[in-house]
Amino acid sequence: MKLSLVIPCYNEAENVLPLFNKINDTFSSSDFSYEFIFVNDGSSDGTIDELRKISDMNERPVKIIDFSRNFGKEAAIYAGLRETTGEYISLIDADLQQNPEFVLKMVNILDENREYDCVAAYQEKRNEGKVKIFFKNCFYKIINKMADIEFVNGASDFRTFRRNMCEAILEMSEYHRFSKGIFSWVGFNTYYMPYSADERLSGTSKWSFLKLCKYAIEGIVAFTTTPLRISTMIGTLTSFASLIYMLVVIIQKLAFGIAIPGYATIVVLILFLGGIQLLSLGIIGEYLSKTYIQTKGRPIYIAKEITSNDV
Ligand code: UDP
Ligand code: MG
Numbered sequence: 001m002k003l004s005l006v007i008p009c010y011n012e013a014e015n016v017l018p019l020f021n022k023i024n025d026t027f028s029s030s031d032f033s034y035e036f037i038f039v040n041d042g043s044s045d046g047t048i049d050e051l052r053k054i055s056d057m058n059e060r061p062v063k064i065i066d067f068s069r070n071f072g073k074e075a076a077i078y079a080g081l082r083e084t085t086g087e088y089i090s091l092i093d094a095d096l097q098q099n100p101e102f103v104l105k106m107v108n109i110l111d112e113n114r115e116y117d118c119v120a121a122y123q124e125k126r127n128e129g130k131v132k133i134f135f136k137n138c139f140y141k142i143i144n145k146m147a148d149i150e151f152v153n154g155a156s157d158f159r160t161f162r163r164n165m166c167e168a169i170l171e172m173s174e175y176h177r178f179s180k181g182i183f184s185w186v187g188f189n190t191y192y193m194p195y196s197a198d199e200r201l202s203g204t205s206k207w208s209f210l211k212l213c214k215y216a217i218e219g220i221v222a223f224t225t226t227p228l229r230i231s232t233m234i235g236t237l238t239s240f241a242s243l244i245y246m247l248v249v250i251i252q253k254l255a256f257g258i259a260i261p262g263y264a265t266i267v268v269l270i271l272f273l274g275g276i277q278l279l280s281l282g283i284i285g286e287y288l289s290k291t292y293i294q295t296k297g298r299p300i301y302i303a304k305e306i307t308s309n310d311v
Contacts, residue, residue, distance in 0.1 A: 001061075002032035003107060003160075004086030008076035009051070010041040012094040014202035016050045019096055024060065026100040032107070035061035037080045038094075042070030055309045063308040067301055073206075074177035075301040077157065081166055083306065090160040096201040098158045102193070106160035109191055117188035118161035121195040122154040132209070139216045146226035149184040151219075152192060161188070174222070175294050178215075181223040221286050228287060231280035238276060242269075 005023065009016055016038065027034060040048045048066055055062040065079050077091060088110055090103050098121070106119040126133050140153040157179045168186040183190070207215075220227065252258045 001035055001086040003034040003088045003090060003103075004037055004084035005034060005090045005092055005103070006037045006039070006077060006080030006084065007092055007094050008039045008041055008073045008080065009043060009047050009094040010070060010073070010076075010206060011043045011045045011047060011203060013043070013046045013050050015095050015200075016047060017054060018201055019092075019094055020054050020060075022096065023092075023100045023103075026104060030104065030107075035063065035084075035086060037063045037065070037083050039065045039076040039080045040067060041073065041076040042067045052307075055307065058309050058311050061309065061311045063306065065303050066305045066307075068304045069302075071301040074179055077179060078170070078177060079301045079303060081170055084166060087163055088160055089163070089166045091157050093158065095203065097197045097199070098156075098195070099198060102158070102195050103160060105193065109193070110160060110162065113191070115189055116191045117165050118159055118183070118190040119193055120152070120155050120159040120183070120190050121193050122152060122156065123197055124154070124194040125196060126154065127197065132212075135212070139219075143216075143220055143223070146220065147181070147224040149181065149223065151180055151184060155180065155183075155192060157183070158195070159183070159190075164188075173300070175298065175300060176218055176222055176290055177300065178219040178222045181219055185223070217286065221290055225287070227283045231276075231283050234276055235280065238273065 007016075007019070020036065023036075036054075038051045038054075040051055048064075051062075051064050055064055063083050065076075065083060067076070067079070080091075081089065088107060090106065092098050092100070092103060102121055106121070109119045110116060126136070128136075137153065140151055143151050165186060165188045168188070169182055172182050172186065
C-alpha cells in the first residue's frame, strides 16, 4: 500500500461521502494504491451509517474505527495512525476544507525528495476573524519563546509523512496529545507547503474560542515547564522586594521615628501576594493534574469496533 489516509470524523454525516468521492476523483489519474481509515469519534448524527455505506461500496480499501464515545480529534488521529499500513500516511479533515489536490502534491514532494520525511501544509492567509488570528499569533509567540522545539505558525495537522515518522508518533503514548507539538518533537525533516483552506462543506467547526484557549494551555503544559520556572522567578523577586521594603520600614521607624500609616499598603500587598500565590498554585495544579491523569495509564481511546472491507 502506498498511501493511508487517516480521516477523523465527528458529526460529519453529510461530508464523508463527498470527501470520499472527491479524493477518488482527484487520485483517479494517478496509479498508486491507497486506503481510507475513517475514525468515527463518537458522532451522534449518523456518520457511522454513512461510513458503513462507503465501506460496503467496496470501491476502495476502507477501514472504520468506531469509538465508544467522543475522545477528541487527537485521539482519533492516534487511533487512525495505529491502523495504517501505507508507506506514506496523510492526515486530512472530513469537512472538505482541505483539498485532496494538496495530498497529491505532498505525495509527489515525498516521492521526489528523499531528504524530506514529512510535508506539512500551512495556511499562508487564515480566513478567520481578526480576534482569533490575533490570539493564535500570540499563542505561537508565547509557546515558541517557552518551548525548545519550534511551533510553526499556521501549520495544521494536514500533512503527509513517511512510515518511520508515523512509528515515532505512535511511540509517544501520552494521554494529553497536542499534535502540533508531537510533530515537532519527533523531529524529522519537514517541508512546509503553503495552502489555503476552503469553506466547510456542511456543519460547523467544533472549535469554540473557549476550547481553543483550553487547547492552547494544554499545548504549553505538554511541551514546556517554563511557566513553573516563571512562578519561581516571580516568587523570588517578590520575596527580594519585600525584604528590601522591610529594611526601609525598620530604618524609617528606628532612625526617624516615623509611624507607618499602612492600611492601603497592607491591603494592596495582601491582594498582590495572594494573587501571585493563587496563580502559582494554579500553574502547579495544571502540571499536577496532567501528571495525575497520565499516571492512571488510561487508554487514549476505546474502539467499539474496527472493521475493514474486502477490497
Ligand atoms: N474532529 C474529531 N473529533 C472532535 C472534533 C473534531 O474527530 O472532537 C474532526 C472533525 O470531524 C474534522 C476535523 O476533526 O474532520 C477538524 O475539525 P473542525 O473542522 O471542527 O476543526 P477546524 O477545521 O475548525 O480546525
Ligand atoms: Mg474544519
